Amino acid sequence: MDTxxxxxxxxxxxxxxxxxxxxxxxxxxxxxAQSDTPTAVPHWGMVVDLRKCxxxxxxxxxxxxxxxxxxxxxxxxxxxxxxxxxGQDPAMVMLPRLCNHCDDPPCLPVCPVEATFKAENGExxxxxxxxxxxxxxxxxxxxxxRFINHETQVADKCTFCFHRTQAGLLPACVETCVGGARNFGxxxxxxxxxxxMLRENEVSVLRPEMHTNPNVYYIxxxxxxxxxxxxxxxxxxxxxDSVSSHKEGL
Amino acid sequence: MQVQVHExxxxxxxxxxxxxxxxxxxLIAISSTALLMALPGFVLGRAGDLPKARLALMVAVTxxxxxxxxxxxxLHQPFRFWEFFVYTHTTSWMAWGAWIVPSYVALLxxxxxxxxxxxxxxxxxxxxxxxxxxxxxxxxxxANGFARLLGLGAGLAALGILLYTGTEVAVVRARPLWNxxxxxxxxxxxxxxxxxxxxxxxxxxxxxxxxxxxxxxRDLVFALAVxxxxxxxxxxxxRSGLSPAHSQALASVAxxxxxxxxxAWGALAIVVPFVxxxxxxxxTGWATGLIAIHAAWMFRWTVFMGGQAVxxxxxxxxxxxxxxxxxxxxxxxxxxxxxxxLLIAYTTFFPWADATPPAGRRPSAPAHPAxxx
Numbered sequence: 001m002d003t004x005x006x007x008x009x010x011x012x013x014x015x016x017x018x019x020x021x022x023x024x025x026x027x028x029x030x031x032x033a034q035s036d037t038p039t040a041v042p043h044w045g046m047v048v049d050l051r052k053c054x055x056x057x058x059x060x061x062x063x064x065x066x067x068x069x070x071x072x073x074x075x076x077x078x079x080x081x082x083x084x085x086x087g088q089d090p091a092m093v094m095l096p097r098l099c100n101h102c103d104d105p106p107c108l109p110v111c112p113v114e115a116t117f118k119a120e121n122g123e124x125x126x127x128x129x130x131x132x133x134x135x136x137x138x139x140x141x142x143x144x145x146r147f148i149n150h151e152t153q154v155a156d157k158c159t160f161c162f163h164r165t166q167a168g169l170l171p172a173c174v175e176t177c178v179g180g181a182r183n184f185g186x187x188x189x190x191x192x193x194x195x196x197m198l199r200e201n202e203v204s205v206l207r208p209e210m211h212t213n214p215n216v217y218y219i220x221x222x223x224x225x226x227x228x229x230x231x232x233x234x235x236x237x238x239x240x241d242s243v244s245s246h247k248e249g250l
Numbered sequence: 251m252q253v254q255v256h257e258x259x260x261x262x263x264x265x266x267x268x269x270x271x272x273x274x275x276x277l278i279a280i281s282s283t284a285l286l287m288a289l290p291g292f293v294l295g296r297a298g299d300l301p302k303a304r305l306a307l308m309v310a311v312t313x314x315x316x317x318x319x320x321x322x323x324x325l326h327q328p329f330r331f332w333e334f335f336v337y338t339h340t341t342s343w344m345a346w347g348a349w350i351v352p353s354y355v356a357l358l359x360x361x362x363x364x365x366x367x368x369x370x371x372x373x374x375x376x377x378x379x380x381x382x383x384x385x386x387x388x389x390x391x392x393a394n395g396f397a398r399l400l401g402l403g404a405g406l407a408a409l410g411i412l413l414y415t416g417t418e419v420a421v422v423r424a425r426p427l428w429n430x431x432x433x434x435x436x437x438x439x440x441x442x443x444x445x446x447x448x449x450x451x452x453x454x455x456x457x458x459x460x461x462x463x464x465x466x467x468r469d470l471v472f473a474l475a476v477x478x479x480x481x482x483x484x485x486x487x488x489r490s491g492l493s494p495a496h497s498q499a500l501a502s503v504a505x506x507x508x509x510x511x512x513x514a515w516g517a518l519a520i521v522v523p524f525v526x527x528x529x530x531x532x533x534t535g536w537a538t539g540l541i542a543i544h545a546a547w548m549f550r551w552t553v554f555m556g557g558q559a560v561x562x563x564x565x566x567x568x569x570x571x572x573x574x575x576x577x578x579x580x581x582x583x584x585x586x587x588x589x590x591x592l593l594i595a596y597t598t599f600f601p602w603a604d605a606t607p608p609a610g611r612r613p614s615a616p617a618h619p620a621x622x623x
Contacts, residue, residue, distance in 0.1 A: 112339050113334060130337060132326075132334065136418075139425060140423075143562065233564065233566025
């Protein structure tokens, strides 16, 4: 790990902790942030319990406010689907989406100037001072989790709120999650809440066929939604004239 | 199990590679393939290939100059282009491209200059309005024995261009439509189609030599056959299920009427000039040339803009197929405008019709620009 990169966004990691201790994983995050021993280096991950997500988009708004995400772009949002199976009553299904901070991120090797890098704690980050805005990483991400920020003109994405975790705080989306669906913590710590959730629940990841080893896990993810979702697209005023529905297959 | 899915809330992702990218890939493919077609006449010294080589060199130079401009415009931080050369990430094909592109353009311009140098020198010795300019261009000499070496270097760099542009896109697993080892071959083959199309149109405008038109049309038939063959191979692999990536690519677009229209249009853009050029290789240059240019451009537009219109995780299609504004159609028009300007400048000021192989006979008559100035 290039230690200079730890100074990303101003090296504000020496702030005292404790503000977010009521949320799963916060204590581990705080301990890890304070520790200097190599064995205590946390590996951040998120477990999204879809049974608790109500699609309120509080996480979407919190992320936008926290990270000054420009209009029309999202570092995270909650996709909402209506599923009708075998003529049964429709079911509303929520699916929070964000960068999966993959252990084998496809966005990393394609970056021509090494602006995208894997941080010590597992976050996939962009060094905005290096990024040339070629958008190759945007193409390579299998989760549509990256975009070109038109205010900074560089690649932008979820950082797991690096500036907050360095200060011992939780990511803004986790902090604000009304139902406790988003859980954040240290996957290296067997005693963390996220590790416990991974042990005790059947979990899935998005697009497993891409073999990216994501660090965002889902509890209760329907197989129909773990890849490209077939079906009718949401209404978008700017696309009202275009064809918006399809079925996967020939 | 019968399942209906309706996306109620979903984000729209705009295209990150803009029509500038389409223009770059279109122009650089034409340039590199045109250069390869110029080499038999100028480097191997095959006299019969000289008329074709002259057109090919002009096409290679003009498109080769405009293409990097479009590429730079597609960067969202164009003034940081120098970072490509400071932080080269060897795992990225784009990083290799950053070295290959300037090498190619430099070798291409060097080769073209060397080919034209004797004529530049001759024109600099005459008493006319722009003699001073040609004395400068000739660098006080007419020797050009090194042109062959430059041509071979430029040819190698052109192959590097075709390799890197195709592979750079083909390795993107996240987009099944791009993720095919056939794509570099398709880019190269459609590059030849586009270059021959431009040469046919220029032949009609500048030469009106029936024999050259016939030669170009024969070459076009072959190039279109390769393009069609590659398309059939891609479709067969996708339908057969031999390759999950290809099947996924086909499945991701097959349900959309607009993609069926694109497929039918693309097939016509190959079949119509193929039949025309095969049946009537003379006096069809305008039609076959323009349709060939259209086919090569449309292939890239479909790959890049159409490919980015397919969501990776969401439903439906994004609105990327018809972008407008400065980064959209205006970018396309602007790039073509610059290219046409260069073509006019080249044909007006450069003695392109007098270009000969380096060891060949010097023009016996005083060289003049192709058009009076």
